[in-house]
Amino acid sequence: MRKLCLTADWAVPGRRHEPGNGVIADTGVGKSSIVWRFVEDSFDPNINPTIGASFMTKTVPHQNELHKFLIWDTAGQERFRALAPMYYRGSTAAIIVYDITKEETFLTLKNWVKELRQHGPPNIVVAIAGNKCDLNDVREVFEKDAKDYADAINAVFVETSAKNAVNINELFIEISKRIPSANTGATYGKGFKLRRQSSEVERRCC
Numbered sequence: 001m002r003k004l005c006l007t008a009d010w011a012v013p014g015r016r017h018e019p020g021n022g023v024i025a026d027t028g029v030g031k032s033s034i035v036w037r038f039v040e041d042s043f044d045p046n047i048n049p050t051i052g053a054s055f056m057t058k059t060v061p062h063q064n065e066l067h068k069f070l071i072w073d074t075a076g077q078e079r080f081r082a083l084a085p086m087y088y089r090g091s092t093a094a095i096i097v098y099d100i101t102k103e104e105t106f107l108t109l110k111n112w113v114k115e116l117r118q119h120g121p122p123n124i125v126v127a128i129a130g131n132k133c134d135l136n137d138v139r140e141v142f143e144k145d146a147k148d149y150a151d152a153i154n155a156v157f158v159e160t161s162a163k164n165a166v167n168i169n170e171l172f173i174e175i176s177k178r179i180p181s182a183n184t185g186a187t188y189g190k191g192f193k194l195r196r197q198s199s200e201v202e203r204r205c206c
């Protein structure tokens, strides 16, 4: 199995997760909610902000294979920003999450892509998730713009809703399909292995 690192945009100072603010409201892009939806199939509208990072696993049976995902969910608060490399450096894939209702989260996502390209593992699979697509009425990022950007950098792209369970499983399946078959079953990093997904998935749009 392979280790999958989940990360997302960092805070815009003075707007959300401001260092020293202490209390963080519902302003995150939804990284933890995506992981919870995937691992536990649940959604908590009052979920607490992540402190440092949290780790979760999920094994998904598919056809004759078992796919085990090992997921680091990193904190989006600026004060934890420096920790992110610890998690993405040993990872096979990174999911970068933005909030479709906040354009600044899509802009800072591009900084994460740049950082991953510069400091991440050379063949890291990059996935972009435009979360909260249930809030289409207050959308600030067009799906086409995000898709074009993802295509340009050869990244997986889906719009998700952790709240309504839209495209969450599909996101992880698409990632596992991108893992090179040459590495299928091989040990990686700290000894994790992943058997590659091979099926087609149906994507729902928001």
Ligand SMILES: Nc1nc2c(ncn2[C@@H]2O[C@H](COP(=O)(O)OP(=O)(O)OP(=O)(O)O)[C@@H](O)[C@H]2O)c(=O)[nH]1
Pocket (backbone or CB within 6 Å): 008, 017, 024, 025, 026, 027, 028, 029, 030, 031, 032, 033, 034, 044, 045, 046, 047, 048, 049, 050, 051, 074, 075, 076, 077, 131, 132, 133, 134, 135, 160, 161, 162, 163, 164
């Ligand atoms: N409407 C809607 N709200 C969501 C969705 N996903 C998450 N939220 C809400 O957004 C807020 C932040 O969610 P989190 O999952 O904590 O975000 P995060 O990116 O992990 O935040 P940090 O842990 O601080 O980095 C919470 O109030 C969630 O309930 C979604 O798909 N739709």
